[in-house]
Amino acid sequence: MSRSSSPRARALLRASHDRGFTAMRNITEHNITDAVVGRFENCPDPRLKEILTTLVRHLHAFVKESRITEAEWLEGIHFLTATGHITDAKRQEFILLSDTLGVSMLTVAQNHAQPPGTTEATVFGPFHVEDAPRYAQGGDIANGAPGEPLFVDTTVRGPDGEPVPNAVVDVWQADEAGFYDVQYRELSEHRARGVLRTDAEGRLRFRTVLPVAYPVPTDGPVGRMLVASGRHPWRPAHVHFRIQAPGYHTLITHVFRAGDPYLDSDVVFGVRASLVADFVAHGAGTGPHGRESDRDYHTLDFDFVLAREAIASTAD
Amino acid sequence: MSRSSSPRARALLRASHDRGFTAMRNITEHNITDAVVGRFENCPDPRLKEILTTLVRHLHAFVKESRITEAEWLEGIHFLTATGHITDAKRQEFILLSDTLGVSMLTVAQNHAQPPGTTEATVFGPFHVEDAPRYAQGGDIANGAPGEPLFVDTTVRGPDGEPVPNAVVDVWQADEAGFYDVQYRELSEHRARGVLRTDAEGRLRFRTVLPVAYPVPTDGPVGRMLVASGRHPWRPAHVHFRIQAPGYHTLITHVFRAGDPYLDSDVVFGVRASLVADFVAHGAGTGPHGRESDRDYHTLDFDFVLAREAIASTAD
Numbered sequence: 001m002s003r004s005s006s007p008r009a010r011a012l013l014r015a016s017h018d019r020g021f022t023a024m025r026n027i028t029e030h031n032i033t034d035a036v037v038g039r040f041e042n043c044p045d046p047r048l049k050e051i052l053t054t055l056v057r058h059l060h061a062f063v064k065e066s067r068i069t070e071a072e073w074l075e076g077i078h079f080l081t082a083t084g085h086i087t088d089a090k091r092q093e094f095i096l097l098s099d100t101l102g103v104s105m106l107t108v109a110q111n112h113a114q115p116p117g118t119t120e121a122t123v124f125g126p127f128h129v130e131d132a133p134r135y136a137q138g139g140d141i142a143n144g145a146p147g148e149p150l151f152v153d154t155t156v157r158g159p160d161g162e163p164v165p166n167a168v169v170d171v172w173q174a175d176e177a178g179f180y181d182v183q184y185r186e187l188s189e190h191r192a193r194g195v196l197r198t199d200a201e202g203r204l205r206f207r208t209v210l211p212v213a214y215p216v217p218t219d220g221p222v223g224r225m226l227v228a229s230g231r232h233p234w235r236p237a238h239v240h241f242r243i244q245a246p247g248y249h250t251l252i253t254h255v256f257r258a259g260d261p262y263l264d265s266d267v268v269f270g271v272r273a274s275l276v277a278d279f280v281a282h283g284a285g286t287g288p289h290g291r292e293s294d295r296d297y298h299t300l301d302f303d304f305v306l307a308r309e310a311i312a313s314t315a316d
Numbered sequence: 317m318s319r320s321s322s323p324r325a326r327a328l329l330r331a332s333h334d335r336g337f338t339a340m341r342n343i344t345e346h347n348i349t350d351a352v353v354g355r356f357e358n359c360p361d362p363r364l365k366e367i368l369t370t371l372v373r374h375l376h377a378f379v380k381e382s383r384i385t386e387a388e389w390l391e392g393i394h395f396l397t398a399t400g401h402i403t404d405a406k407r408q409e410f411i412l413l414s415d416t417l418g419v420s421m422l423t424v425a426q427n428h429a430q431p432p433g434t435t436e437a438t439v440f441g442p443f444h445v446e447d448a449p450r451y452a453q454g455g456d457i458a459n460g461a462p463g464e465p466l467f468v469d470t471t472v473r474g475p476d477g478e479p480v481p482n483a484v485v486d487v488w489q490a491d492e493a494g495f496y497d498v499q500y501r502e503l504s505e506h507r508a509r510g511v512l513r514t515d516a517e518g519r520l521r522f523r524t525v526l527p528v529a530y531p532v533p534t535d536g537p538v539g540r541m542l543v544a545s546g547r548h549p550w551r552p553a554h555v556h557f558r559i560q561a562p563g564y565h566t567l568i569t570h571v572f573r574a575g576d577p578y579l580d581s582d583v584v585f586g587v588r589a590s591l592v593a594d595f596v597a598h599g600a601g602t603g604p605h606g607r608e609s610d611r612d613y614h615t616l617d618f619d620f621v622l623a624r625e626a627i628a629s630t631a632d
Contacts, residue, residue, distance in 0.1 A: 027586070035585055
């Protein structure tokens, strides 16, 4: 089980010494940031070097400006550990942390300088799954999820108004209790979630349930952070869409329900005015697509406009 | 399973609206940082508010300055998730991450403005355990750990030279293979680790094994970060000490072995010149404390000076 310094480690060490790395025996709060950044000097990947350097400078500046104590530092270690331990195949607490600190939305916003007229992107969120069931045009993706019926009628177009046929559209949302299917431990099938394709005219119709506002999971470290900092955990009602079509940028977005009380204080900072739409209420009777509805229902019409791949990369 | 907005959530929401929080529907990369910071306005704990505000500002500045892409962001999420999943009762990868990015040492340095003449602190590291075996004065804490014998003779004093009797001293270190006992999965007992007490003159003697330089664990996410960024994973040879005595600040430090090739490039930035000491080599014969040694051995003499609690808090 004995180990000795590898030739590679010794070469790196010699390289360090050759560059005059000899003042590392008197680390203080004033020279440590440069010392750490200097250690990335041999990083073979320039992009990784840039990211690590910028990360270390800001991480250290945060610790210095806040005068973090050792007890606070240890609390931070415990927080990250708990965040890691609650994360599993069905729950991603680090994404939730990033979402609630606005980092996810910042990343989305700075990577999607939308050409005028195209639909804005928003956060992906932690509830998407890749193996959702496929539905035919007009299908009922609710699949038994509780909620008032919602009939959705959308089109997917390109920037010049051209229909985008055969686009692959992932749809996912919470039910009337405010839960996604993956949050029900006893549930083995997918509900209020599906993958569909636009028709030759770029049109897509399906039945689902009316989404409601819901709190993000509050039984973990992120929930404790929200409570401790006096923040509410609610997201305004929305339906998630991911739209993929060859030649166009993949669009990951939501459609939010107008009138929701949380539109101005979404806990994950995902709302954009252009993504808020009327979910129109109707009394029981004949619903869209000619189907009888014996209870009240809503309809949502929304048109998506994708950015073309070439155009978007020029605009970035 | 139905949930509705709690009275507390509704009150927070009203408070937000009353303060004119109405521009949150058009989140962009330019206004999101202020939007997130504004969300902590109701934080009941001023210290938590300060920390979260500073954290969000630096985290966002890092993402913006580095122009983090969505793929890079997701890689970061995966990195943190893997760091959480490899962390357990015996392994703390988040502390290792903090150590290798210099955050641990920065925190130590800015919280221990040592009064002149007192011993400097350094990083705690991830290998301390609270339930180490107790040893009497002169005991052999190696407890079978492989290595050349090392006889340690220390004193613990206060700033005026007064002996500190009955101080509780935790000692822990790697063996000649460069491993701590907790890194041997098959090992159920503690080796090269113990808790001792100073005598009436503040003196403490014990036998252990000569520490060697060792690499931090490289089979996890932190190891991958070190390799990818061209850094070696080595720490110079050292023995850890934690010294606790009523009326004095607890001292957490190392004694490093002079001549070690990694003193100038410690992967966790823990070296301070004042903590480097001679580990003196001796041929086989009569060792310290009058014990016969049939093999070569080393001795280490080192004097610790603790800061007095009142004095240290004035100096901080």
